[in-house]
Amino acid sequence: MLISFSLENWLSFKNKTDFTLVASRELQHRERIPYIPRYNMRVLPTAAIYGGNASGKTNFFQAFNFARQLITQGTKPEGLIPVEPFRLDPSCLKNPSTFSFEIMVDGTCYEFGFKVTRDQVIEEWLLEILKTTEKVLYHRHKEEIRFAPALDKDKFLHFAFQGTRNNQLFLTNAVSQKVERFKGIYNWFRDDLVMIAPDSRFAPFEGFLDEQHPLYADFNHVLASLDTGIVRLGGDEIPFENIPLPEALKSRIQEELGANDTIRFVNEPLNERFVISRRNGELKAWKLVSFHAGADNREIKFEIRQESDGTSRIIDLLPAFLELSQPQACKVYMIDELDRSLHSLLVRSLLENYLSTCNPESRSQLLFTTHDVLLMDQELMRRDEMWVAERDGEGSSALIPFSEYKDIRNDKDIRKSYLQGRLGGVPRILPGNVASHVEDGATA
Numbered sequence: 001m002l003i004s005f006s007l008e009n010w011l012s013f014k015n016k017t018d019f020t021l022v023a024s025r026e027l028q029h030r031e032r033i034p035y036i037p038r039y040n041m042r043v044l045p046t047a048a049i050y051g052g053n054a055s056g057k058t059n060f061f062q063a064f065n066f067a068r069q070l071i072t073q074g075t076k077p078e079g080l081i082p083v084e085p086f087r088l089d090p091s092c093l094k095n096p097s098t099f100s101f102e103i104m105v106d107g108t109c110y111e112f113g114f115k116v117t118r119d120q121v122i123e124e125w126l127l128e129i130l131k132t133t134e135k136v137l138y139h140r141h142k143e144e145i146r147f148a149p150a151l152d153k154d155k156f157l158h159f160a161f162q163g164t165r166n167n168q169l170f171l172t173n174a175v176s177q178k179v180e181r182f183k184g185i186y187n188w189f190r191d192d193l194v195m196i197a198p199d200s201r202f203a204p205f206e207g208f209l210d211e212q213h214p215l216y217a218d219f220n221h222v223l224a225s226l227d228t229g230i231v232r233l234g235g236d237e238i239p240f241e242n243i244p245l246p247e248a249l250k251s252r253i254q255e256e257l258g259a260n261d262t263i264r265f266v267n268e269p270l271n272e273r274f275v276i277s278r279r280n281g282e283l284k285a286w287k288l289v290s291f292h293a294g295a296d297n298r299e300i301k302f303e304i305r306q307e308s309d310g311t312s313r314i315i316d317l318l319p320a321f322l323e324l325s326q327p328q329a330c331k332v333y334m335i336d337e338l339d340r341s342l343h344s345l346l347v348r349s350l351l352e353n354y355l356s357t358c359n360p361e362s363r364s365q366l367l368f369t370t371h372d373v374l375l376m377d378q379e380l381m382r383r384d385e386m387w388v389a390e391r392d393g394e395g396s397s398a399l400i401p402f403s404e405y406k407d408i409r410n411d412k413d414i415r416k417s418y419l420q421g422r423l424g425g426v427p428r429i430l431p432g433n434v435a436s437h438v439e440d441g442a443t444a
Contacts, residue, residue, distance in 0.1 A: 001103065002193075003043060003104060011086065011397075034359075038107060055391050068193055070172075074168055074169070075167045083097045088395045105187075124139075136148055142166075163177065208233035219319070226346060232291050235289070243276070244267050245265065272304060310341040339371060373419065388418070
């Protein structure tokens with residue numbers, strides 16, 4: 001689970017910005033809030049981030065994505081760290097960008113953070129958070145590192161740090177050197193934090209193709225209920241040699257794909273999605289297709305590229321929502337522009353269904369950015385689950401939870417206050433309009 005996140009000097013976020021999922025004391029929807037007995041803490045299962053265009057919502061999403069990639073993929077030996085500091089203040093270009101996560105892994109909370117410039121890791125730390133105190137597992141400053149006493153005796157940890165490049169996180173290198181002590185934290189970023197951008201094709205779509213998949217029936221049942229016209233999705237088997245991949249890549253797959261292994265491939269230009277598996281020593285390939293009911297109730301096959309943008313977006317998002325709703329789910333999905341190409345009522349239905357499965361034992365979370373004010377409803381979400389991104393006159397973004405606005409009662413129409421601009425996060429439109437400028441240009 002994600003407990004909190006902070007960032008500083010990243011894109012439009014000049015100053016330190018804190019984002020927390022620790023529930024406030026309000027009682028609204030308390031029955032669906034996960035409870036962590038060890039820390040006597042309630043953690044929110046969802047958070048919606050509103051804001052006008054260029055307010056910082058997507059920059060916030062990209063901060064998570066940058067940190068995740070730096071941790072899990074690392075950097076090349078002579079490469080620069082692709083950090084993006086705040087550019088409107090020249091002094092920020094010389095200062096490091098800071099990222100700090102508080103996460104829960106296997107029932108224990110940790111704080112992991114780092115400060116980086118384009119050239120090097122300035123600082124990095126990992127803390128284990130106990131019930132009443134915290135323990136520094138390691139703290140790195142440039143080319144020096146200090147371990148907790150119990151870890152300091154491990155000579156291999158020192159060896160692993162000696163092999164850590166200046167432009168590389170120690171956590172990344174330590175796990176690559178098979179240091180098991182920190183693998184759980186690394187795996188959280190690699191496996192449990194899932195990012196879905198507005199234009200990305202969500203990868204785990206193979207459940208729509210395999211009738212043996214535990215969620216196959218749920219996928220198609222829910223999809224058919226969302227008024228897409230689709231009866232079901234399925235797989236159309238095609239020869240492996242017909243898949244639109246470069247020959248060199250096909251040869252590599254032939255050589256490296258192991259028995260019973262599966263890989264996914266998305267042909268972006270045509271929105272085609274393929275699954276490749278090795279079965280009984282042979283490579284098999286399937287293409288995702290849709291089936292609609294014809295006039296005589298026969299199933300008519302369609303290519304996915306023939307479906308609308310909205311239907312394609314549903315296909316991308318539905319596996320995420322279904323996985324989040326499973327009793328043992330522990331992933332954190334972060335979706336930028338959840339409402340892109342989707343009707344407001346459909347988005348609300350997806351969110352309502354997810355929240356209806358949440359309870360004190362839940363450990364999954366859904367974070368998303370949106371412009372959809374229909375979701376800005378206290379019958380659906382709590383005030384501490386709704387945030388607004390606001391950009392000040394200097395171009396610096398900040399995040400503010402609605403729970404900080406003292407005049408917003410739990411029986412208040414929060415949507416009306418937001419659209420009136422009383423909560424920030426709406427476009428500051430200057431006097432005049434496009435039409436008047438067009439007319440001026442036409443008569444000039």
